[in-house]
Amino acid sequence: MNMQTPSGYSQGSAPAQVAFDRRELSVILSVYGRMVAAGEWRDYGISCLRDMAVFSVFRRTAEHPLYRIEKRPRLRSKQGQYAVVGMDGQILKRGHDLKTVLRVLERKLIRVVD
Template sequence: MVASGEWRDYAIGHGTDKAIFAIFRRSSEMPLYKIEKDPKLARKQGAYCVVGTGGVILKRGHDLANVLKVLEKKKHLRVVE
């Protein structure tokens, strides 16, 4: 989505307990989404989670591909007459 221009910037960060991939609309703002990997939660809720603006957890799981599906655009919207 960065290549298509929808997201303008991204950042990769890590600490002693987790890794974070942050997605920005503009580099001067707070991130739109954060994709976090926390190995401590691997056996419980899943190591991966997508966190939205304001710290809301949008999806959590054991498989990164399934967790990232929350970021895909919904293409099934249509006009109802």
Template sequence: MNMEAPLPFPAGRSEPDVIAFHRQELSVILSLYGRMVAAGEWRDYAISHGREAAVFSIFRRTAETPLYRIEKRPKLRLKQGMFAVLGEGGQVLRRGHDLQQVLRVLEKKLIRPVD
């Protein structure tokens, strides 16, 4: 009789159960968030982690829908990029592989003409 011993961990599972932002990614996002708070544009944020994506939501006021959402979807890393910035209506403002490049669409809000 040929019997195989059970494996302690399921084979072939390379993806984690929950998607989250890494420390460097969160540092880049919070740096931009801090500058926008200092400029008076943003007031609150929320972070959610799920099986499909990690989302950093940015609010102008606490009791509103998110003004912007920064999403990390690792399943799209080989296609159009795993990072995306979405607007209030859900439209994709920018998508890509490099988080700093993707966040440049939001940094343009900091540039204002001087009177």
């Protein structure tokens, strides 16, 4: 008898690549939509790699990403699997809860009104 594993899974039942689930994407796209409405962001890209998933945010398509929202399941028990990384590679916020980590981006929406 020949047993085949489902596509996307290896013999150890771990996914072949890391991806954002529907709940995570809903939270990320909620923040993204508010920033687009404010005129701060214009484009995004999603990368699903073997050890991490990345949601990159761009001001213009041809530029380097302004921010990267990363999911690294290996860091789940240590520093937290979610991180927001700035353009220069500096980690702005890291943690276990995605909504809490994304608050660092929402501060950009708060402006002084004259």
